[in-house]
Amino acid sequence: MSFETAIVLLNVVVGVVILSFILFRVVNLRRNPEVRPPMNVAPGMPDETLEGRKLERVLGWALLFTIILAVALPVYFLFEPNREATASQTFLQQSIHRGATLFANTQSKSYDATTSLLCANCHGVHGEGGSTPYTLQPEADICQIKKNQSNPNLPECLPQQVIWQAPALNTALLRYSSDELAQIITYGRPGTPMPSWGVASGKGVLGDQSIQDIVNFIQSIQISPKQAQQESNQAVVQFKQQAVEFVTSTQGSLTTAEQTLAQDQAKNASAATISADQTSISQLQAELSSAQANNTQVQGLSEGALLFRVNCARCHTKNWSFEDPTKLGQPGPAPQGSGAFGPPLTDGSTLLQFPGNTGRTEQIQWVTVGVPANMPYGTRGISSGRMPHFGNLLSAQQIAAIVDYERSL
Ligand code: HEC
Ligand code: HEC
Structure with missing residues (x-):
């Protein structure tokens, strides 16, 4: 039983005792009416009685209650800041809990069939992407x-x-402020699978409190900047591996297709079967050569170019967000930096926005920490608060490499 419950119970018990006493007195007096005259007309007590032990007793009680008050009040105020902190901690925990339920899908512990919005279906059960x-x-x-x-x-x-x-959300607050995050969840990303969730967008159902609950939940699942840096380095390694794996797997399919052809020829299969085999072989040969070309290109990319593809291209290169990893060998999407959710960065446009050496320093600053929404950046830029910032995820040297790559686009 918690302290609060004990206090409430104690109050209830005292209340019940007082009520029963009054009831007992009333019933008792009715059954055995006293033959004394009513209190207001009865003669008062004599001075000797009043000023003797009776007075001492009354004063004694008064002293006792004064002491209780004198001790209780300071003690109460002494504990007040702690009580306040515990209360806001409890509110936060409850908010995170509600946020977890909103975020959950059927595989999450907090799933609730009536309230969960299934963010986890797309963003991963632990927000890992x-x-x-x-x-x-x-x-x-x-x-x-x-x-x-x-x-x-x-x-x-x-x-x-x-x-x-x-995208992974367990790094979202390393990249966005909590206001920016609330904004994204409220308005979604039109033209992508990310719906608008807030009432303010005119399409969603969530009020500000629920959006804040989700933000608090996302805050509670953030990984450390150090871990985020490791993961982002890992992502670059994986990106290169994928290109290799696509060559290997296409090579594998091609070998299988060639074996099938050989078997079908040995079995004297129909001309139609043989020609189907040959068609799939020539398709796979084409895929293999484009996979190989892609792999050569990926392995030859500069550090800045690689980091750009892994961290920035999903917003700054059209069609990059849904590039199908199994089609890595296919001709890529639009040219890097073509612009999508974020503005195009090609044809030296960042050189115009951030001119000269001072500009380059400012561009690095922009990518590292950015500026708050509605504040100016570069020559003619105004931040909308929608660009994430990378100071927590990438090292200064990595950001400089990306910026130099962008300036070459
Ligand atoms: C149908 C799949 C889907 C669901 C459900 C979904 N999202 Fe998203 N969300 C996405 C996609 C896809 C993107 C990336 C859009 C893009 O390419 O710009 C995204 C982007 C985001 C971003 C921006 C992240 C970044 O780094 O740019 C946040 C924050 C986010 N979602 C939160 C949520 C929350 C919170 C919920 C649940 C209330 C949710 N999403 C539900 C698919 C989904
Ligand atoms: C979630 C999408 C998103 C991602 C990821 C993203 N950006 Fe941006 N970027 C934007 C948006 C949106 C703007 C426009 C400015 C604004 O709205 O505040 C922008 C603007 C810029 C600009 C200024 C362009 C101009 O001419 O005004 C540069 C430079 C830039 N981004 C670089 C990067 C780099 C480098 C990365 C990766 C390390 C990156 N961005 C990742 C969305 C994104």
Whole structure:
């Protein structure tokens, strides 16, 4: 039983005792009416009685209660700051708990079928990042005409299924302030699988308190900057490995396809089977050579170029967020830095925004810590508070490498 419950119980017991006493007195007096005259007309006590032991007793009680008050009040104020801290700690814990439930999916401990919003389905059960299927609508003008939309002769006008990468959120507060995070959750990312969740966006259902609950939950799952740095270095290694693995796996499929062809030829299979085998071999050969070309390119990238692909391209290069890892060997998306959610960085545009050597220093500063929303940066920039900042994730030397790469685009 907690201290609070004990105090409440004690009060209840005292209350019950007082009530029963009053009840007992009333019932008792009714049953055995006293034959004394009523108190107000009865003669008072004589002075000897009043000023004797009776007075001492009353004064004694008064002294006792004064002492209790004199001790209790300072003690109460002594404990007040602690009580306040415990209360706000408890509020925070409750808020994190509600946030965890909102974030959860069926694999999470905090899952609740009626309130959970399944953020974890896309962002991972522990906010470690994940992915989600998404249907891209064709963009070309000819595809806007209704009859072209289901025309099998115009494959570019068919909706395209992709796997969109959902960023890790266990580093979100190393990159964004908590206000910026609340903003992202409220308004979502139009044109991506990330929905708007806040009532303020006109599409979501969450009030400010619930958004804050989620932010508090995300805060509670943040990894340390040191761990985040290790993971971001790891991501670069993985990026290079993926390119190698794609070559190996395509090579594997090609060998299997060649064996199938050999077997089918040995079995004297039909001409149709043989020709199907040959088609898939030539497709795989094409895939292999583009995978090899991609791998050569990836292995030859400068540090800045690699770090840009891993950390920045999802916002600054069109179609990079949903590049399918199994298609790493395919011709890549738009040119690096083409612009997507973030502005284009190509054709020396960062040289215009951040001119000269002073500009380069400012650009490094921008990528490292940025400026708060609505504050100016560079020559003509105004921050919207939507660009994450990387001082906690990348070393100064890595950021300088990315900036020099950007300035070469
Ligand atoms: C259907 C999948 C999906 C769901 C559900 C989802 N998200 Fe997202 N979220 C994404 C994707 C994809 C992105 C990245 C969009 C982009 O490429 O810019 C994203 C981006 C974000 C970002 C920005 C992260 C960054 O580093 O830029 C935050 C924060 C976020 N989501 C929080 C949430 C929260 C909180 C919920 C639940 C209330 C949620 N998301 C539910 C798919 C989802
Ligand atoms: C979540 C998306 C996102 C990511 C990831 C991101 N940026 Fe940005 N970036 C933006 C947005 C949005 C802007 C526009 C400024 C604003 O809205 O505050 C921007 C602006 C910039 C600018 C200024 C461009 C100009 O001409 O005004 C530079 C430079 C830049 N980003 C570099 C980077 C680098 C380097 C990285 C990776 C280390 C990166 N960004 C990662 C969204 C992103």
